[in-house]
Amino acid sequence: MIDYLLLLFRVLVFPGFTFIVLFTMFCDWVERKFEARMQNRMGPSFTGPSGILQPIADFIKLLTKEEITPCESKRNVYRFAPILAFSVLVFALCFLPVDGNSIIPGVSFAGDLIFVMALVSVANFLLFLAGWSSSNPYSAVGAARVLTQFLGYDIPLVLLALAPAFLAKSLTIATIVSSQWLPFAILAPWAFVLFIITMQAELEKDPFDVPHAESEVVGGHETEYSGGKLAFLKLARDVQIVFGAALITVLFLGGANGPVPFGFLPQFWGTLWFVLKVLGMVIVSEYITVLFARLRIDQVVRANWRIILPLSVLSLILTISLAYWVFPLV
Amino acid sequence: MPNSNIDIVKILESKLSGKSVQILPGQLGTATIKVAPGDHRDVFRALVEADEYTAISAISGLDLGANLGVYYHVRTSNAFLTIEVEVPKNNPKIQTVNDIAPSAAFHELEVSDLFGLIVEGNPRSGHFVLPETWPEGIFPLRKDVNASEVKQNPPLPEEKSDEGKLVKIIIGPQHPALLEPEKFAVLVEGEIVKAVQPRIGYVHRGVEKASESRTYIQDVYLVERICGICNSCHATGFVEAVERILKTEVPPRGKYLRTIILEVNRIHSHLLTLGHAGLEIGYETLFQYFWRDREPIMDLQEMLTGNRVISSSLTVGGVRRDLKETDVPKIRSVLADLRKRLPFYTEIYQNEPSIRARMQNVGTLKREDALKLGVVGPVARASGVDIDIRKDDPYEAYAEIPFNEITKTAGDTWARMNVRMDEVEESIKIIEYALDHMPTGAYRIKVPRVVPAGEAISRVEAPRGELFYYVKSNGTTMPERVKVRTPTFANIPAFLTTAIGETIADIPPNFVSLDPCFSCTDR
Numbered sequence: 126m127i128d129y130l131l132l133l134f135r136v137l138v139f140p141g142f143t144f145i146v147l148f149t150m151f152c153d154w155v156e157r158k159f160e161a162r163m164q165n166r167m168g169p170s171f172t173g174p175s176g177i178l179q180p181i182a183d184f185i186k187l188l189t190k191e192e193i194t195p196c197e198s199k200r201n202v203y204r205f206a207p208i209l210a211f212s213v214l215v216f217a218l219c220f221l222p223v224d225g226n227s228i229i230p231g232v233s234f235a236g237d238l239i240f241v242m243a244l245v246s247v248a249n250f251l252l253f254l255a256g257w258s259s260s261n262p263y264s265a266v267g268a269a270r271v272l273t274q275f276l277g278y279d280i281p282l283v284l285l286a287l288a289p290a291f292l293a294k295s296l297t298i299a300t301i302v303s304s305q306w307l308p309f310a311i312l313a314p315w316a317f318v319l320f321i322i323t324m325q326a327e328l329e330k331d332p333f334d335v336p337h338a339e340s341e342v343v344g345g346h347e348t349e350y351s352g353g354k355l356a357f358l359k360l361a362r363d364v365q366i367v368f369g370a371a372l373i374t375v376l377f378l379g380g381a382n383g384p385v386p387f388g389f390l391p392q393f394w395g396t397l398w399f400v401l402k403v404l405g406m407v408i409v410s411e412y413i414t415v416l417f418a419r420l421r422i423d424q425v426v427r428a429n430w431r432i433i434l435p436l437s438v439l440s441l442i443l444t445i446s447l448a449y450w451v452f453p454l455v
Numbered sequence: 456m457p458n459s460n461i462d463i464v465k466i467l468e469s470k471l472s473g474k475s476v477q478i479l480p481g482q483l484g485t486a487t488i489k490v491a492p493g494d495h496r497d498v499f500r501a502l503v504e505a506d507e508y509t510a511i512s513a514i515s516g517l518d519l520g521a522n523l524g525v526y527y528h529v530r531t532s533n534a535f536l537t538i539e540v541e542v543p544k545n546n547p548k549i550q551t552v553n554d555i556a557p558s559a560a561f562h563e564l565e566v567s568d569l570f571g572l573i574v575e576g577n578p579r580s581g582h583f584v585l586p587e588t589w590p591e592g593i594f595p596l597r598k599d600v601n602a603s604e605v606k607q608n609p610p611l612p613e614e615k616s617d618e619g620k621l622v623k624i625i626i627g628p629q630h631p632a633l634l635e636p637e638k639f640a641v642l643v644e645g646e647i648v649k650a651v652q653p654r655i656g657y658v659h660r661g662v663e664k665a666s667e668s669r670t671y672i673q674d675v676y677l678v679e680r681i682c683g684i685c686n687s688c689h690a691t692g693f694v695e696a697v698e699r700i701l702k703t704e705v706p707p708r709g710k711y712l713r714t715i716i717l718e719v720n721r722i723h724s725h726l727l728t729l730g731h732a733g734l735e736i737g738y739e740t741l742f743q744y745f746w747r748d749r750e751p752i753m754d755l756q757e758m759l760t761g762n763r764v765i766s767s768s769l770t771v772g773g774v775r776r777d778l779k780e781t782d783v784p785k786i787r788s789v790l791a792d793l794r795k796r797l798p799f800y801t802e803i804y805q806n807e808p809s810i811r812a813r814m815q816n817v818g819t820l821k822r823e824d825a826l827k828l829g830v831v832g833p834v835a836r837a838s839g840v841d842i843d844i845r846k847d848d849p850y851e852a853y854a855e856i857p858f859n860e861i862t863k864t865a866g867d868t869w870a871r872m873n874v875r876m877d878e879v880e881e882s883i884k885i886i887e888y889a890l891d892h893m894p895t896g897a898y899r900i901k902v903p904r905v906v907p908a909g910e911a912i913s914r915v916e917a918p919r920g921e922l923f924y925y926v927k928s929n930g931t932t933m934p935e936r937v938k939v940r941t942p943t944f945a946n947i948p949a950f951l952t953t954a955i956g957e958t959i960a961d962i963p964p965n966f967v968s969l970d971p972c973f974s975c976t977d978r
Contacts, residue, residue: 164744340735341962418733419736420812422646
């Protein structure tokens with residue numbers, strides 16, 4: 126009985142659903158505040174201390190707004206795509222060991238890294254469907270851009286995610302994390318840097334935020350959305366950003382492993398390290414965002430096929446040769 | 456000034472001998488040329504052959520009672536000519552000059568919309584400024600128009616869709632890339648733009664008509680409201696024209712104060728565009744930085760004129776407010792602060808890779824095209840056409856103040872933005888020079904309220920380029936006709952030309968590099 130209650134607590138409260146949603150909103154606030162300070166602005170200031178409650182207020186405000194469904198839209202897809210995208214991303218997060226263990230205990234299996242990567246693609250595809258089903262020219266262009274971008278950048282992303290897998294000689298996330306007595310970011314910095322850049326494209330952030338280019342395609346795939354659906358679409362996007370940062374943390378920064386092991390309350394320290402690392406990655410991603418202008422869609426695609434993809438293949442070759450011939454000698 | 460040794464009047468006299476052409480030097484610019492309808496094409500042919508800088512600045516329509524006057528205001532390398540043609544009102548037909556001087560197309564459309572002139576041979580047709588629901592046969596700028604007729608609105612015609620396999624993407628009237636309402640229907644094949652169909656007039660307020668029923672003093676504040684950003688330039692254009700009819704000379708201190716206000720205007724307008732360009736290419740940080748540094752300049756304008764946006768500081772005969780000696784150090788320190796920031800921004804615009812990726816080789820306007828289309832201001836200067844009214848036809852104190860005319864040769868979006876970037880520095884120099892050499896004495900003189908009958912033109916280099924004013928007085932307290940040609944109106948053809956063959960994603964940066972101002976365009 127107590128086991129079941131504990132499981133329920135883990136899934137619903139900590140480190141499960143509630144924690145993920147609240148942490149996502151906190152990351153959103155950090156992002157907005159950081160971006161604002163980089164741009165000589167104040168950022169959110171009024172809701173709660175330093176505006177920390179602003180993302181929650183925005184979410185609740187959107188939920189109370191009227192929802193409009195265009196009559197030309199494919200209703201069922203239009204209705205369920207945002208909530209599905211959100212759920213899929215939260216589900217993918219459940220596989221990452223936030224406090225040292227994955228959120229649902231025992232869910233980890235051999236090859237779950239590939240499964241998690243597949244879930245990200247599904248979530249991206251759902252965002253595409255959200256735009257495609259709204260029957261709006263701007264949404265259609267935005268959706269086509271989502272598809273173009275993630276089809277291109279998924280390949281290098283998976284190739285680069287294989288680098289830690291080869292270093293740990295396992296496709297299981299838990300093994301990859303536990304074998305990082307030295308973070309893989311130090312062992313294979315080339316893969317780490319490339320992974321951050323590719324993740325930036327995967328998360329559609331500057332300089333790769335072509336699907337959201339408001340001066341070209343208005344709201345992109347979100348153009349027709351309003352009310353609660355828009356709230357979940359926006360939340361899904363924020364969860365995606367946290368997921369991206371968490372994946373980098375897990376694969377390259379040693380997940381919940383701290384620099385100094387503490388004997389007492391390992392779950393508390395594990396969560397703290399994990400959260401700090403994720404926050405760090407969110408800030409790095411936001412830093413890249415504020416530094417660059419948006420590229421054009423053809424430049425984004427060309428950058429992928431001409432630069433990122435060959436480099437990721439090279440990186441994989443380098444990592445494999447290191448993992449199998451150099452590191453065993455050391 | 457380009458080719459300053461062409462004597463255009465002599466050339467015209469020799470080429471047009473034997474035709475019924477009357478050349479009146481010294482009127483409405485360098486000379487006024489009166490020709491019969493039909494012969495005006497020969498004048499244009501002679502002008503275009505003689506001087507590559509020939510471009511139509513504006514076409515003013517005039518209601519002369521039984522006749523319609525069509526005044527072609529033409530700028531050449533060193534002269535400004537007005538070609539006057541009169542056509543009978545009951546048969547207002549005139550041949551186009553679009554095929555000889557392509558810069559005429561939009562101006563002819565506007566006159567035909569507002570005066571009912573029938574231009575034979577212009578490829579475009581239909582309403583250009585007036586709404587589609589405007590009743591047939593009513594021309595608002597004619598004197599005999601009755602307000603009650605205008606109210607009978609016919610229904611809006613259905614929009615035709617006959618583009619075949621081209622997809623029509625409509626940018627505007629409401630669109631994030633446009634700050635003001637105007638419509639551009641873009642026909643695309645895939646991502647490539649095949650044609651652009653402009654439709655202006657969404658914020659047409661009839662300022663030209665309204666100014667005819669207001670006194671000259673009221674008109675100064677009316678024309679200022681044509682454009683919030685370059686308001687002082689509009690006021691300058693109007694008061695200069697009125698002062699020329701009055702034959703008054705503004706005291707030197709008034710001229711210097713006007714120059715300072717105009718340059719403050721230019722600085723904040725350029726900073727606005729340089730930042731806005733960042734927003735259009737998704738570079739929010741650049742936008743925020745530029746607009747932060749623009750704030751002190753707005754405060755400077757408030758300190759100088761008493762108002763932050765619409766300055767309302769110019770009046771016929773001078774300026775309304777003197778410069779306080781105690782304010783001079785403050786102005787200098789604000790300008791010094793801005794100057795310290797400029798190298799950083801220049802570096803960003805010159806070398807930042809993502810800006811170069813988005814702006815270089817985008818919207819390239821070749822020098823020949825720039826001359827042919829008659830573009831003005833930074834757009835022309837970025838294409839290597841060295842026209843600047845401050846140098847070519849100095850007004851206020853510009854003849855006495857040394858400054859550099861910035862030109863680039865690339866002609867792309869990047870060059871246009873960099874021209875503006877460098878002009879900010881020149882504007883700071885001009886203000887500092889004006890402060891150093893500020894004459895003492897009166898800053899305004901009293902002028903009579905009644906303006907004697909007469910007509911005059913004036914040209915001002917607004918931040919967006921040549922701003923043209925034509926004012927005709929009939930000896931009362933109100934003008935008979937005020938014609939405004941704003942720089943954006945002259946620059947839109949450049950966008951229509953350069954957007955074709957590029958991608959949809961190139962439209963926002965290309966467009967913003969013209970620094971479009973649609974309130975200006977529509978008036």
